[in-house]
Amino acid sequence: MNGLIGKKVGMTQIFSEKGDEIPVTVIEIGPCPVTQIKTKEKDGYRAAQLAFEPITKKDKKKFAKPKHGHFDKAKVKPHRFLKEFRLEDGDEAKVGDTLNVDIFTDVDFVSVRGVSKGRGFQGVVKRYGQKGASATRGSHEAFRHPGSIGMCEYPARVLKGTRLPGQMGSVNIKVLNLEVVKIFEDKNLLLVKGATPGANGGLLVVSKSYRRKKTSGENNQKKAKKSGK
Template sequence: MKGIIGRKVGMTQIFNDKGDEIPVTVIEAGPCPVVQVKTVERDGYSAAQIGFDTIEKKDKNKVTKPRREHFAKANVKPLRYLREFPLENGDEVKEGDTVTTSIFEGVDFVSITGVSKGRGFAGVVKRYGFGGAPATRGSHEHFRHPGSIGMCEYPGRVLAGTKLPGHFGAENVKTLNLHVEKTYPEKNLLLVRGGIPGPNGGMVLIERSDRRKKAVVGDTKAKFVNPLKASKRGGR
């Protein structure tokens, strides 16, 4: 399995062997029962559908009848979240199995996907980091405005994709190459360095990172090149 579903618990700090303080995010990862296994012969691709967060009996009315039958077929309790992860060569899973943080043993980096915090309606300064207009020199009630968004004759309209005020946040965000500091399979906890998207209690997807940062080979000190003289040497 390449990944697992989890819940962001919050942030704390740990100390390494050298006594350095490391900020980490605590994630409750799994356990995730396998609800369905998809095969190339039947579905056209190979993947495993796993679930997270068991729905209590008092909330059973929130689960539709087709979905209840889907869970009953795998002999698992109704779950709040369902996600698919591709299966790799050699992965052997079947319906009813449980995926835990043990899949990250020996893994140094993970990528985490979550829904960012919703900030509501925001202007361009907060939403996109615009600098705003000058505070003096004739500015009048025009300090945090975006400025010109189009000309009158051409294009005669506001182009699609123009950065304007609007809803800020509540978007899918993926953070790459987060270092795994510690795993606690017996407690279903995963500690990663730094922050991750979303609020405390939000659902996240944790995947083994495939896009690793390229290691620097050789001398790490970059040679300074004067840009005023580089053109005379042909850019060397």
């Protein structure tokens, strides 16, 4: 399995053995029960559908009946979120299994995907960092305006991609190669170095990163830490 579903708890800081301050994001990962298995013979690919965050009694009325049937078939309690993960060669999973943060025990880097904080309708100064117009030299109530957005005679239209005011935030963002700092298996917590998308309590999809591996120097440091040298 190459990933799990989690929830952003918040950010804090920890200190290394040398006393260096490390900013970390705390992610609550799992437990994620398997609700469905996709096979090559039937679906054309191998994958496992995982669930996250059980539904409380108050939320049951908001839960659609077809979804109840899906969870009843898997003999799993209804959960709020469902996500599918591809199964790698050699991975085996069956409906009803529960996956926890321990799948990241030997992983050095992860990629985290989430929805960024929504900022509402914003102008070009905040949305794109444009400078704005001069406050003197005859400017009149146009200090934060975008200025000219096209030509009058030709092509007589606004070109695609022109930076204009609009909705800011609330988009899917994936942050690659975040270093795994610490894992608390008893509490299903994963600590990664740096920031992750979204607000506290937001849904995150954490997957193993295949684009970067530890260098020889980093591996030697890791071995030294394990041996206590």
